């Protein structure tokens with residue numbers, strides 16, 4: 343029982359929020375789309391902050407955190423929309439061809455950060471993403487049920 347609780351906890355804590363939920367990156371033609379689904383802090387004005395890191399440097403793409411601003415080369419190239427039920431989506435126009443190698447995408451809502459690293463060749467098309475996210479989440483869910491049943 344203790345063992346299954348442990349497995350359940352480890353899977354629940356590390357896999358679910360990290361893999362299924364908080365940040366996803368995809369491309370639509372030449373646009374880059376980053377979805378950030380960090381829940382907002384209750385009773386607090388939310389702010390968003392999108393950036394990417396490549397070759398050890400971080401570049402701000404779009405933000406409305408007071409006091410910070412986007413990198414010059416990203417200014418006017420991106421926009422942010424609200425996602426339902428939570429989070430923000432950032433779209434960076436005409437950018438896919440300018441990426442090289444592995445890039446880390448980061449987003450921050452209030453003080454919480456999510457990040458993901460993706461090789462340029464492994465960026466997926468946006469039309470394929472919703473399917474992918476759904477299937478990896480339900481796969482983990484099945485695993486949890488399996489652990490739960492096999493140990494209780």
Ligand SMILES: *[C@@H]1O[C@H](CO)[C@@H](O)[C@H](O)[C@H]1NC(C)=O
Pocket residue numbers: 370371375468469
């Ligand atoms: C892809 O871009 C086109 C043109 O900008 C837009 O109409 C369409 O909604 C976008 N599709 C996705 C999945 O974001």
Ligand SMILES: *[C@@H]1O[C@H](CO)[C@@H](O)[C@H](O)[C@H]1NC(C)=O
Pocket residue numbers: 387388389390406407408424
């Ligand atoms: C940032 O933008 C969101 C959505 O437009 C808005 O609700 C929020 O108040 C803005 N935050 C700041 C600090 O301006």
